[in-house]
Amino acid sequence: MLFSVVVETRLRPGIADPQGATIERSLPTLGFTGIRGVRVGKAMRFExxxxxxxxxxxxxxxxxxxxxxxxxxxxxxxxxxxxxxx
Amino acid sequence: MAARVGVILFPGSNCELDALEAIGHIGGTAELVWHGDRSVEGCDALVVPGGFAHGDYLRPGAIARFSPVMDAVRNFAAEGGPVVGICNGFQVLTEAGLLPGALQKNAGLKFLCTTITVRVETTTTALTSQATQGDELRIPINHFEGNYTCDANTLAQLRDEDRVVVRYVDNPNGSVDNIAGVCNEGRNVVGLMPHPERACHRLLGSEDGAVLLRSLLASAGTRVG
Known part of the structure; x- marks a missing residue:
């Protein structure tokens, strides 16, 4: 049988995520003041x-x-x- | 006879010629070893140089560990042969399981290209035998993923076993415990983020890296296999 696989990766808790932090810092300039905890990961898909x-x-x-x-x-x-x- | 140092060349490596030049400058003989080769025969020491092996695809070092030469590097290291990974080479050695821990993105999301000071913490490794404990060396760094991290048990083990080889005097990238370089249990495999090969001539602004490469030459030929 053929299966579709989705792997979603993220940095572990406690591992610095400078990309997520930078995105989060820039949000208030667009008026988004209630967003917290931004983390950047990757998604990989394969069969x-x-x-x-x-x-x-x-x-x-x-x-x-x-x-x-x-x-x-x-x-x-x-x-x-x-x-x-x- | 001068020690022969093999410098592993991956597609995307970009510090291999610096390493060749520096090793020649301090009296060694260096040659490139293509990553597709399955042997490192004739080499007395190995350098895994900086750059972007395999484009740093997936993660820095993640694909390089599958290069055919890496089995030979693993065997060479297991026999006690001196191996040093510089910058991307350090990342390759952690991904290959030859060194503990991992290199994450710099705290601050900045690519760092500057000269920093590291302190030699131990002299019983393949890269520091000719140095003196406490020596402070001015050596360049060029990296985005140089923020060394490992779990608490590994960190305790590295400290207990005196395996932190060099520490940053002023931590530039957020590395845990200011770690700039570590070694394996056998102390013959060393990885570090700073580039000693770029600090081997006064025209480059520092000769402080030469003592590290001289140590590598001194430990060459100490294989027990």
């Missing part, structure tokens, strides 16, 4: 062939932990869904 969803999630999580993120400074959410047939 994965696997026999079932459990295996797909396990493989996607493995590649995320071993390659797509650096666990010292980053964390990630991995989600898997059955790819829509074209």
């Amino acid at each position: 994965l062939e696997a026999p079932d969803e459990t295996t797909a999630l396990a493989q996607a999580t493995d590649v995320t932990q071993r390659f797509l993120i650096n666990p010292v400074i980053e964390a990630a959410d991995v989600s898997v869904s059955v790819a829509e047939s074209v």
Whole structure:
């Protein structure tokens, strides 16, 4: 089966996020005064062939932990869904 | 015979010629080793130079660890061969698991291109054997992701085992505990953000980096494998 995978990466709590901080600092100039806690991450999408969803999630999580993120400074959410047939 | 230093060249490296020039200037012999090579045979020491290996895609150093030469670098390090990663090379060595911790973006979101002062904290490493503990060296930095970080246990271990090699006198990038460079357990693999190869001649404004590269030459040929 073909699965669609979305990996959303972010910096771990406590890891400085200068991009997020800079975005947050600039918001009041546009009148947005109630926004806090801006964090910048990445989203990666790919398709994965696997026999079932459990295996797909396990493989996607493995590649995320071993390659797509650096666990010292980053964390990630991995989600898997059955790819829509074209 | 002069020690032969292999300088690993990745696509996107840009400090490899500085390293060659500096090592030659202090009396060593250096040659480039292409990242696609599977061997570092004939090298007595290795430098992983600065730059943007593989375009820093994904993360600095993240793709470089898959380069064919890295298995040879790992074996060379495991046999006790001296390996120094400078700037991007430091990032490559952390991503490859040869050094602990990681380099995150500088506090302040600025690319830093300036000369800073580091203090030599230990002289029992491949990069500092010819220096004196407490030496303060003026060496340039050029980086965006130079803010060293690691978990609390790793930091405690680095301190307990005297593995912080150089510290910033005036922390420019937010690095935890002012760390500018660390070494592995065997003390033969060292990574640092400052560029000693750019501080080896008075015409460059500082010769303070030469003592570090001389240390690397001195430790070359000490492999036990």
